[in-house]
Amino acid sequence: MTTRDRILDAAETLFAQDGYAGVSVRQIMSQAGADVSLAYYHFKSKRDLFDQVMLRRAEHLNDIRLKALEAVEKRHPDDAPTVEEIIGAFTNPLLDLLAADHEEWKHYFRLVAQINNSPEWGGELMTRYFDPLVRRFIGALRKALPDCSDEDLYWSYHFLSGALTLTFAETGRIDNLSSGVCRSSDMASINERMPTFLAAGFRALAARE
Template structure:
């Protein structure tokens, strides 16, 4: 029998620490099959390490998952907050345009995904997965991302001072859905468009998304 019969691919042992190999392997597998769809044994086979090492480096399967989420979330919050502050400093006194604010919200993510695709692809797919799960999506997304989202909503409120709260929050909801489906990279768009648009072509969506969404915000908030 094969020593590692579970994974198709394998995380190279090269320079990485065992802990990192486990995180990488688990991140990729969770992104593809979901939390319950992947076993510790599959993860450790892909990471080329013994099963019990998962429980040595992390306390449990659930803790391993949380650690995957935590590993990258601060980087994302940092670059997005800095992008927003840069936009605001560019317009001292008055509010930036809606499109500029949304661009600060989406551009850092899509750009990161474009430039370091292999590194971030699975993490974004995981977020997309969670964002659309009614159950444990709630707590996770709230804790990790809501503070930043509130910061952006304040900026948008200044740019759209006459906007009803309900209109604003629903607009953000639409934004959130569009953004997460985009970096889920499901390939459905490729199939549907017959090649006219590619899910993985972040460079081609990075400008389109804020343009599209800003128009929505502005029309919905128009008195």
């Protein structure tokens, strides 16, 4: 593995744990096992390093989410896919990635959760990295719910986004709350519940008219 990648990995892990401001370049380079100044040879600045961390996996994630959506649509040449299928194409790739390279993606999802909920970064960064794909998904949902207004669609997606990012942040909150009955890391439980829960929400808003 190249040094640049080791730096990105270390930065990803630490940023995910303590946030952008909570981590120093020195800590990152220490965990990467390289000299501090190498950070500024491979990246323009701390902020640039952070952006590259975000970008690296965002592209891959967008790719496989898009493919999952296209696969669902191919299975429905005539009619529209169900809301559950579309939401599944949005969430299942996360589960697949975790199953394949658990540690790597776990940190990334934690990072995205914090970004999404930060007023400083959330608005702009999520838009920059994920908006085209999200618009594509909302387009598919619009076809599945033809009576649903755009306003309802956007708000429904917003609720989905909050539930999704918190769930994949694996903060351990639900473990404490449920006294161990539920575990943050139990992806099977999430898989069988989240799409059902969210699809019902979408339908309930669409049905209000």
